[in-house]
Amino acid sequence: MSWSILGGLLAIAVIVMFFVSAVPRPVPAIAAPILVIAYLWGLWYFGRRTKSWAYAERADDLIVVRGFMFKRLVIVPYGRMQLVDLAAGPIDRAFGIAKLQLHTAAATSDASIPGLVPEVAAALRDRLAHLGEQRAAGL
Numbered sequence: 001m002s003w004s005i006l007g008g009l010l011a012i013a014v015i016v017m018f019f020v021s022a023v024p025r026p027v028p029a030i031a032a033p034i035l036v037i038a039y040l041w042g043l044w045y046f047g048r049r050t051k052s053w054a055y056a057e058r059a060d061d062l063i064v065v066r067g068f069m070f071k072r073l074v075i076v077p078y079g080r081m082q083l084v085d086l087a088a089g090p091i092d093r094a095f096g097i098a099k100l101q102l103h104t105a106a107a108t109s110d111a112s113i114p115g116l117v118p119e120v121a122a123a124l125r126d127r128l129a130h131l132g133e134q135r136a137a138g139l
Helices: 002-019 026-051 090-095 118-137
Strands: 054-057 061-066 072-077 081-087 098-104 111-116
Touching: 002 026, 061 111, 081 118, 098 118, 111 118
Parallel strands: none
Antiparallel strands: 054 061, 061 072, 081 098, 098 111
């Protein structure tokens, strides 16, 4: 959605350039098609990127997959989870989404799941924290 806001602001800038006499006429004529192409590419790219995120809960671990060109698979055992963090900035709250962040002792194995509905994210956080406490107690 912020890509659309940025595209709208740039479109307004191109329109304003068209009416400013100090700006040569070819500038907005060249900028407009470039803006349209960049906007359409961004919609395609961010749409694919958003659809590439997935997660699955298994008996002993959580799997998080992301990336449409370069896939990344992170498997986090419940017993290794140290912190399950739920974050939602002002823009996230405006769109009704939240991000779940899993922290482990290894810096490279942290996983995040963005774009969750806050109720789903809170339930998943509670479930993962409970499973993490159960599995960590057995270590």
